[in-house]
Amino acid sequence: MKIGFIGLGNMGAPMAGNLAKAGHDVTGYDMATVTVDGVSNARTAALAAEGADVVITMLPNGDILRAVAAQVIPAMRKGAVLLDCSTVDVDSARAVASDAEAAGLLPLDAPVSGGIGGAAAGTLTFMVGGSDEAYTTALPLFEIMGQKSVHCGASGNGQAAKICNNMILGVTMIATCEAFALADKLGLDRQAMFDVVSTSSGYSWSMNAYCPAPGIGPKSPADNDYTPGFAAELMLKDLRLSQQAAEASDADTPMGQAATTLYQRFVEEEDGKGRDFSAMLPRFEKRGWG
Numbered sequence: 001m002k003i004g005f006i007g008l009g010n011m012g013a014p015m016a017g018n019l020a021k022a023g024h025d026v027t028g029y030d031m032a033t034v035t036v037d038g039v040s041n042a043r044t045a046a047l048a049a050e051g052a053d054v055v056i057t058m059l060p061n062g063d064i065l066r067a068v069a070a071q072v073i074p075a076m077r078k079g080a081v082l083l084d085c086s087t088v089d090v091d092s093a094r095a096v097a098s099d100a101e102a103a104g105l106l107p108l109d110a111p112v113s114g115g116i117g118g119a120a121a122g123t124l125t126f127m128v129g130g131s132d133e134a135y136t137t138a139l140p141l142f143e144i145m146g147q148k149s150v151h152c153g154a155s156g157n158g159q160a161a162k163i164c165n166n167m168i169l170g171v172t173m174i175a176t177c178e179a180f181a182l183a184d185k186l187g188l189d190r191q192a193m194f195d196v197v198s199t200s201s202g203y204s205w206s207m208n209a210y211c212p213a214p215g216i217g218p219k220s221p222a223d224n225d226y227t228p229g230f231a232a233e234l235m236l237k238d239l240r241l242s243q244q245a246a247e248a249s250d251a252d253t254p255m256g257q258a259a260t261t262l263y264q265r266f267v268e269e270e271d272g273k274g275r276d277f278s279a280m281l282p283r284f285e286k287r288g289w290g
């Protein structure tokens with residue numbers, strides 16, 4: 001396929017590289033100067049999009065996505081797929097999809113989980129919103145860039161799935177960390193705590209697969225001095241998107257709200273910026289609430 005790829009950052013560059021390696025004709029554009037093996041560079045986003053079968057965007061936020069979409073939609077040929085893999089607010093995803101549809105394009109929102117390691121290894125998971133036709137066209141690309149894609153329904157549903165998942169993740173990570181800190185104060189050995197909880201009703205991905213306590217459970221960022229992994233500021237971004245969506249749809253998400261407040265404090269007022277999101281455990285070890 002002829003692919004335009006806009007946003008060649010930490011995630012976009014390795015994703016575009018994997019598509020080129022698999023034999024696709026990839027033209028990239030980023031406002032910063034970036035070179036990716038096998039990917040040719042266009043001078044503007046519109047030039048990268050011209051004549052493409054699929055245009056992929058991997059950008060920082062919804063405002064930037066809207067601005068880039070306004071440039072590329074008029075340049076794309078009718079029937080082409082506009083595939084946004086960024087994590088953005090549901091409203092921006094739906095607004096861009098509606099503009100793309102009006103121009104005769106097939107829009108998809110397909111945020112990912114798996115991080116920079118998953119992007120490099122081609123093992124991302126895609127959560128996809130959009131029509132069956134668009135999903136079927138993009139499926140071979142999801143199979144190159146990732147190991148799994150789930151079609152979640154209409155436009156915006158990919159973003160909805162992503163922020164709901166990450167809201168659960170933020171909440172369970174905090175719960176796991178505060179429980180470890182409480183266990184410490186009660187004199188309970190961390191290995192015993194892990195052995196019980198990981199096989200009892202408190203188990204979760206945060207405890208079982210990504211344990212925030214160093215030296216316990218499978219290898220995780222805790223074993224590497226909390227080098228991310230998944231940085232606390234990216235968790236904060238996703239939690240904020242969940243709260244924005246909750247407000248817009250009048251959903252009651254008190255635990256998501258509490259997690260957002262704690263990660264905001266952690267990133268903006270404490271030492272959380274640049275650390276893995278599981279570094280909430282040393283935070284709780286050091287101090288109590290407030």
Ligand code: NAD
Nearest residue numbers: 007008009010011012030031032058059060086087115116
């Ligand atoms: P990044 O900041 O490394 O990359 C974004 C790129 O977009 C940059 O290279 C920037 O120069 C470019 N850009 C910004 N404005 C532009 C414009 N107007 N035109 C063209 N290019 C422009 O970010 P990233 O880590 O690659 O993340 C991209 C998206 O993926 C974000 O939405 C993020 O939330 C999501 N995501 C990231 C991770 C992760 O672990 N990094 C994991 C899952 C999802």
